[in-house]
């Protein structure tokens with residue numbers, strides 16, 4: 001598996017990102033030597049996925065940390081790249097605290113240590129999510145169908161992923177999950193990235209269009225749905241890639257359990273409900289001219305929210321590194337764990 005995110009060198013080094021806009025046909029890397037390079041990479045989804053965005057931004061600040069002022073300005077700038085994934089803001093806040101705490105004389109080295117710690121911690125969070133999620137789905141019959149949306153694997157995180165970490169753990173344990181991957185329009189993270197990751201790992205995966213998922217559930221092919229998240233409010237409402245909400249409605253109608261997998265760094269407990277989650281709006285061309293192919297009249301108006309919010313009532317359980325919780329209980333569980 002190619003390295004999604006890698007810091008090259010020491011304090012004077014740079015950030016190497018696997019360019020996810022080129023997958024699955026090309027494995028190419030972006031060497032980011034300025035904060036602007038990292039901002040652009042996040043904005044155009046060369047690096048994407050809530051945890052991976054946070055990790056990349058943390059490293060990005062290290063590219064302009066010659067003074068506390070420039071480092072803090074880099075944090076503010078990177079925070080404008082994408083609005084929904086709260087991991088970005090969590091990681092930048094942690095870097096801001098490190099800027100305040102450390103001596104200016106060795107600031108870059110100190111921030112690089114903090115960014116590497118954030119990266120390593122996310123790797124471990126993914127592993128714990130994989131274990132807890134596989135435990136929760138252990139009663140699925142061998143070979144049961146598992147539907148997922150967008151991409152939540154190693155390409156989206158600092159480790160094996162969130163929802164995909166659960167699927168990979170089920171695979172490792174011999175449950176032989178048959179994955180149905182939504183292609184995930186308009187940027188096709190499911191087709192381009194999830195299928196690439198699962199096929200690389202030898203997992204049985206079938207690509208479907210987003211509009212097929214209700215029919216696949218109706219045909220009884222799906223034993224569970226598991227997706228990721230970009231921001232989860234205190235009541236358990238979860239923002240995730242557009243199309244997730246429709247999958248949750250179909251799952252409820254067809255009595256298929258619907259799980260959300262996310263680390264505690266994806267929770268925003270300052271929000272009482274998902275209505276307060278900022279939803280990124282993206283360019284018309286992603287729909288009218290996807291991957292350079294004009295498929296709608298030039299100048300066609302679109303509505304292109306990158307995320308939607310699944311209400312807690314449609315979620316069976318939220319898989320975190322601390323365990324699996326009902327949506328209404330997860331905030332208290334995470335808060336009590338943080339208090340310890």
Ligand SMILES: CSC[C@H]1O[C@H](OP(=O)(O)O)[C@H](O)[C@@H]1O
Pocket residue numbers: 048049050051149150151152153156157161162163189227228229230240241242306
């Ligand atoms: C563990 S990744 C979480 C989340 O991020 C993805 O969005 P994007 O590809 O726009 O960064 C998708 O919503 C994943 O479920």
